[in-house]
Amino acid sequence: MTFEDTPHRRLNQLTGEWVLVSPHRTKRPWQGQQEAPDMTMLPEYDADCYLCPGNVRAGGAVNPSYTDTFVFTNDFAALLPDAGDDAPTHFPKDSLLVAEPETGLCRVLCYSPRHDLTLARLGTGTARKVVDLWCEEFQTLGARDDIGYVQIFENRGSVMGCSNPHPHGQIWATRTVPMYPATEGTRQAAFARKHDSCLLCDYLAVERERGERILFENDAFVVLVPFWATWPFETMIVPKHHMSNILEMDTDCRDALADAMVRLNIRYDNLFQTSFPYSMGIHQAPTDGADHAPWHFHIHYYPPLLRSRSVKKFMVGYEMMAMPQRDLTAESAAKRLRDQSEQHYLETR
Template identity: 30%
Template sequence: MKKTTTRLSDGRQLIYYDSRDDADRTAPDRRPLPPVATSSEIRRDPLLGDHVAIASHRQDRTYLPPADACPLCPTREGRPSEIPADGYDVAVFENRFPSLAGDSGRCEVVCFTSDHDASFADLTEDQAALVLAAWTDRTAALQQLPEVAQVFCFENRGAEIGVTLGHPHGQIYAYPFTTPRTARMLASLAAHREATGANLFDETVARERADGVRIVLDTDHWTAFVPYAAHWPYEVHLYPRRRVPDLTALDDAARAEFPRVYLELLRRFDRIFGAGDGQGPDADTAARTPYIAAWHQAPVGIPDRDAFALHLELFTIRRTAGKLKFLAGSESGMNVFINDVPPEAAAQRLREVATK
């Protein structure tokens, strides 16, 4: 992998990750951009203890541009973009409209491919491995920043999720605090250890593997299953077989096997509602399953950090081909989820649509 670090015309960092050592990424950003001005502020809810990012400047972010004006495509003659090069493998840059900035953290955009019409599921295993390398490298770098407490790599796909740019991409949020969801996991982990002396993550994965009914994939180095109390209609949790706290700690074997496993899961998600293989430039993008893919990594500097288990949660808000799961009164008002699809049925469906 070749890594090239440069700056955009407004001073934001841009990093290219290329599979070829001879890739030339010296093209400068010639846009006359003004300096980035953000108004990000972190406020704490005194009743819930949650943190909320107030970021009014995001009202001006780019919203559903036509393909010929996509800011994530490579730069073309007369059509400059956030990527000055005329092509790239993977590119990561500081978000121009960040939710978190300065002492309040950092937000980055991860472009998975220069192909505007592709999806992550269309990538080759080598391309997916390069994305994993970029996630890992950025996790290592962001965890070193003094203001960062937790690094979150994720992808939103589909208009139903709220995606405002159609180009295949994800994001990385570097929070200045431990997120509420992670804090709840850590509390459960500590309580279970106090009560039993065992690791709750290890026992959860072992229980799913022993039961087997909710297992979607079980390989030499990864286990994917629909959790017993799944919140979403189709939800898969993917764990490395050897517990590690974050992406930087994955061993070579797990890292090598990940692209095949993850691409298979994504392609199954594109099949669960009868949308064909969901691959290639001629695929019906409207039929592709909308999803969120979220890496859960241990916060920085917490006690017994190695007890946390890195894992990826992949889920969709679509419950049938023409219906979405909305977060209505119980979910939004009380954070009590009601799932219309039994986890065992979801797992069975995800096994049925395995790649032939």
């Protein structure tokens, strides 16, 4: 019996959580829902878009006529830099009701003045400018005494709750280290103590030797479907060499990251010939001043599409009440993505 023959569960080494895999449910030949390619073309500039150059944002501020990347503090931020005098205080230590103030900053990063492009079609030159902007923001925010973690992320597509198609991402910088990065940090530190090595360095060596879940690699990064993937076409971008955060990348490495992101995004779009939705985020060492040497930074992509551009994976029922479950194995997902062209489908018509 193989992983493709029988139900089994896989351990996520970064979180300690399990995912149930039921590959026997997909024994029939792959028959994704047949849909015409999404040929929707947005305008290069949208007068009603609050992120386009020169336009008025929802909060009343006016964007500059930017020609490159552009960043600003979110007009309706989920976090505030000052908790204020009315902030909730701790309940008694023996209480089951626990709350505390959380402060931070929320930034919006526009990747390009072009309203009609995504990372898949920005090109590596513009993508490199996005990488540089991430590094600048991480350095500035991480240097603050009141910031302990800088979460860089992007929601793409309306299905992921993104209300504006203009190419952009966000940064939420918080006083404390959020739950998921904290868990990953704890797991990496425990692995380092036990094995005197890096969890992701060792994991990457295994994946590169086996090859079955790797989509492609360049001089500095490997792009793969993780063994423990939860979402149907979930991927990770992992540096080949140990780096705790994105500031440790040199010039060539930043170029390589831009290359990896563009190539991955093109494959995503080509899979179902649509602008592929996802949530993407960089996990890296906290900026709280502690020693985080075991941290190996990486990028997660969590896309919800399952069989076509209109058929999504829902985390319901068993997933919500018991544990995540998937039918498509990580190996099958990797093959389908690996088989995609690196020329965007909109550029071939």
